[in-house]
Amino acid sequence: MSDIGSGDEGISSQKYHGQSMDAGGNNFDSGQQPQEQELATKMLQIQSKRFYLDVKQNRRGRFIKVAEIGADGRRSQIFLAMSTAAEFRDHLSSFSDFYSSLGPPNPDNVPDDGKLKSEMMLKDNRRYYLDLKENSRGRFLRVSQTITRGGPRSQVALPAQGMIEFRDALTDLLDDFGTDDGGFKGELPEGRHLRVDNKNFYFDIGQNNRGIYMKVSEMALGPQVKSNFRTAITVPEKCWTRFRDILADYCDKMCRAHQPSDSHQGGAGPAGAAGAAPITPNIDTFAGSAANRI
Known part of the structure; x- marks a missing residue:
């Protein structure tokens, strides 16, 4: 044939x-x-x-x-x-x-x-x-x-x-x-929900043949909103720690920025007091190749 x-x-x-x-x-x-x-x-x-x-x-x-x-x-x-x-x-x-x-x-x-x-x-x-x-x-x-x-x-x-x-x-x-595909076999964490003003944020953990991921989606509320369409980003598990560290760094910087200035205390300016080291901001320059950036 x-x-x-x-x-x-x-x-x-x-x-x-x-x-x-x-x-x-x-x-x-x-x-x-x-x-x-x-x-x-x-x-x-x-x-x-x-x-x-x-x-x-x-x-x-x-x-x-x-x-x-x-x-x-x-x-x-x-x-x-x-x-x-x-x-x-x-x-x-x-x-x-x-x-x-x-x-x-x-x-x-x-x-x-x-x-x-x-x-x-x-x-x-x-x-x-x-x-x-x-x-x-x-x-x-x-x-x-x-x-x-x-x-x-x-x-x-x-x-x-x-x-x-x-x-x-x-x-x-x-x-x-064997017939085992390998990969993660445990139970994934449950999804979370956060409401801020007129927005809802959803954190959903999933898994597919690419691995484990977190989908962060946003949905706005209110009379101005015409649909329940969500916008979302997907974060692979391998960069969750780095993603968290960047958010924590921004939180820390904004927390310091919101603190009242203590320049009037002790009669010295921010960098003028004897024995006081100037505060150097921890700036993340995102050094490295584009593949390592988020």
């Missing part, structure tokens, strides 16, 4: 040059992380396609990158948390059983959309759509990954005959590295 799954799928991919994967490149959040490690890799040749299964680890935990390299060198990839990879492995078994129960392809009995069986997986802000499809080239499993907040869809197409081989390779990696 000829190579299938790329004729009508519109896979957005780039040319892949060379034989090795880009270790340390794209991660589960598709951003570059210098501290990312590649723990293991497997390569499968299924028909005219190569599939790479890479177990990777960064500060947010472990995940598997699945990359498909077509006969023409085009590359597409998806990212699976370890727990999602385990769920995908189980779906591969059921899809394979269903595929085995099908008779020979019948061009006169193909659904309009080509779908023979579908499932959906949900992980944090990502959705995965599994579609066993049939077209003029044959039968294949299309796995699409989307982000709920918008963004491009990425997908790979696995020839149906290779589902068992792919499942077994995935099982070997999960047996070696």
